[in-house]
Amino acid sequence: MTITLVGHGYVGLVSACVFADLGNTVYVIGRNQEKLDRLKSGDPIIYEPGLEELLKKNLSAKRLIFTTSYKEAIPSSEVVMIGVGTPPTETGEADLTSVLAVATEIGKNLGPHYTVVSCKSTVPVGTNRKIEEVISKLKSPQASFEVASCPEFLREGTALNDTFQPDRIVIGSDSQKAINVLLKLHEPLEGERVVVGLESAEIIKYASNSILSTKISFANLISFICEKTGADVEEVLQGVGLDKRIGRLFLYPGTGYGGSCFPKDVLALINTGSSFDVDMTLLKSVDTINKQAQALFAEKIITNAPGKNIGVWGLAFKPNTDDVRFAPALHVIKTLLDNGFSVTAYDPEGMDNTRAILGDAISYAQSPFDAVDSKDALVIFTDWNEFKQIDLAKVKSLLKQPYIFDGRNMYEPAKMAEAGFHYFSIGRKHT
Numbered sequence: 373m374t375i376t377l378v379g380h381g382y383v384g385l386v387s388a389c390v391f392a393d394l395g396n397t398v399y400v401i402g403r404n405q406e407k408l409d410r411l412k413s414g415d416p417i418i419y420e421p422g423l424e425e426l427l428k429k430n431l432s433a434k435r436l437i438f439t440t441s442y443k444e445a446i447p448s449s450e451v452v453m454i455g456v457g458t459p460p461t462e463t464g465e466a467d468l469t470s471v472l473a474v475a476t477e478i479g480k481n482l483g484p485h486y487t488v489v490s491c492k493s494t495v496p497v498g499t500n501r502k503i504e505e506v507i508s509k510l511k512s513p514q515a516s517f518e519v520a521s522c523p524e525f526l527r528e529g530t531a532l533n534d535t536f537q538p539d540r541i542v543i544g545s546d547s548q549k550a551i552n553v554l555l556k557l558h559e560p561l562e563g564e565r566v567v568v569g570l571e572s573a574e575i576i577k578y579a580s581n582s583i584l585s586t587k588i589s590f591a592n593l594i595s596f597i598c599e600k601t602g603a604d605v606e607e608v609l610q611g612v613g614l615d616k617r618i619g620r621l622f623l624y625p626g627t628g629y630g631g632s633c634f635p636k637d638v639l640a641l642i643n644t645g646s647s648f649d650v651d652m653t654l655l656k657s658v659d660t661i662n663k664q665a666q667a668l669f670a671e672k673i674i675t676n677a678p679g680k681n682i683g684v685w686g687l688a689f690k691p692n693t694d695d696v697r698f699a700p701a702l703h704v705i706k707t708l709l710d711n712g713f714s715v716t717a718y719d720p721e722g723m724d725n726t727r728a729i730l731g732d733a734i735s736y737a738q739s740p741f742d743a744v745d746s747k748d749a750l751v752i753f754t755d756w757n758e759f760k761q762i763d764l765a766k767v768k769s770l771l772k773q774p775y776i777f778d779g780r781n782m783y784e785p786a787k788m789a790e791a792g793f794h795y796f797s798i799g800r801k802h803t
C-alpha cells in the first residue's frame with residue numbers, strides 16, 4: 373500500500389518506519405525542512421532503541437519519503453494517518469489545533485479516489501467526527517473518504533516492539549470498508565483486533581492511560597501510608613499484586629507518573645467527563661496524588677539533605693527515552709532550585725531536551741560519577757540500567773556526604789545502610 377503519516381514524533385516516525393518495513397511505501401509529512409533533512413539522512417531526531425537502524429534500512433530501500441508537501445503525499449495514498457501532538461491547553465483540555473490544521477490540509481489534497489483517514493493521535497471523543505466534517509467541506513467532488521480512529525498504544529523506550537507486537541490493535545469506524553482497509557494494513561502485525569465504533573475507540577485510549585495512571589497513584593497513596601506507619605510499600609505491594617485479579621504491573625511507587633501522555637490524558641478525560649456532567653472525582657484524585665508524590669519527594673530532600681549542592685541521576689520520565697516532557701525530575705528540580713539548591717545532572721539521553729527547558733539553571737555532567745563528585749547528596753529520578761549495578765563504593769568516595777535520595781526504589785535499604793549510606797527511598801523501612 374501507499375500510505376501517509378503526518379507527524380514524525382514518537383508515534384508518527386515509529387509507525388512510518390514499521391509500515392515501511394512491512395513493504396509499504398510511506399510518505400511522512402513534516403513542517404520543518406531542517407528536521408526533514410536530518411530524517412532523510414537517517415537521523416531519527418528522537419531517541420528510541422532500534423529506530424535509527426529501521427529508519428536507515430527503509431530509507432535505503434526507498435520506502436520512506438519525507439516531505440513538507442501534502443500535494444506530493446496525499447493524492448497517491450490509500451490511508452492517511454494523523455500522528456501529530458495533542459498537548460494540554462492551560463485548562464487541561466487536549467489542544468486540537470494541529471489535528472484540525474492537518475485535517476484541513478488533507479481535505480484540500482485528497483486524490484480522486486477512496487481514502488481512509490485514520491487518527492492515531494490521542495483525541496477526545498467526538499474529534500474524529502470533527503475531522504470528518506472539516507475534510508468533507510474541503511475535498512474535491514471526485515474524492516471520497518471515510519474516517520477511522522486507530523489509537524496508538526506504543527510505549528516510548530519499547531516503541532518498535534510495541535508496534536510490531538502490540539497487545540491489541542483498536543480500529544474504530546462506522547464504515548466496514550474503512551475497517552477492512554485498516555485490517556489489511558495491519559495484517560502482518562501481532563495483537564488482538566478490537567473493532568469498535570468511533571467513539572469507543574477514542575475512549576479506549578483515554579481509559580487505558582487513565583487506569584495505568586490510577587495504578588501508579590494508588591501505589592503512591594499506599595506508600596504515603598507506609599511511610600507514616602513503618603510498613604514497607606514494596607512488601608505491601610508484593611502481597612497485594614500476587615492476587616491475580618490485581619497484578620503487580622504498574623503498581624509501583626515513585627515520584628509520580630510523567631511523560632507526554634499520562635498527565636495530559638488524565639486531565640483531558642477529566643475535562644471530557646466534566647463537560648458531560650460526569651463526576652470525575654476519581655481521576656481528579658489520581659492527578660492530585662501524582663502532584664503530592666512529587667512534592668513529598670522534594671520535601672524529603674529539602675528536609676534531609678546535609679547541603680544544597682546535589683547530583684542528579686536521570687531526567688527522562690522513564691528509562692530508554694530522551695523524553696523529558698512533564699518528567700517528575702524536572703518538576704522536583706525546579707522546586708529544589710527555588711529552595712536554593714544547585715543541581716548537576718546526568719542522564720544518558722535526556723540532557724539535550726532538558727537543556728532546552730531548564731537551560732543553564734542546572735549543570736550537566738558527562739557521567740554518573742561526574743554528577744556526584746563533591747556533592748552533598750545524590751538524587752535519583754530514572755532507573756536507567758546503567759545505575760542498577762553501578763560501583764556504589766566509588767559513588768560514596770566521590771560524594772562529600774554519603775546521602776542518596778532514590779525516587780525509584782532501586783537499591784535495598786539494608787544493604788545501603790551496611791555500605792554506610794544515609795539512604796532515603798519511597799515508602800520503605802530504613803534501618
Ligand SMILES: NC(=O)c1ccc[n+]([C@@H]2O[C@H](COP(=O)([O-])OP(=O)(O)OC[C@H]3O[C@@H](n4cnc5c(N)ncnc54)[C@H](O)[C@@H]3O)[C@@H](O)[C@H]2O)c1
Binds near residue numbers: 378384457495524525
Ligand atoms: N509518545 C507516546 O508514547 C505516545 C503513545 C501513544 C499515543 N501518543 C499520542 O500520539 C500523538 C503524537 O504523540 P508524539 O509523542 O508522537 O508527539 P511528538 O511531539 O513526538 O510528535 C508530534 C509530531 O507532530 C508534528 N506536528 C505538530 N503539528 C503539526 C502540524 N500542524 N502539521 C504537521 N506536523 C505537525 C510535530 O512536528 C511532530 O513531528 C499525541 O496525541 C500523543 O498523545 C503518544
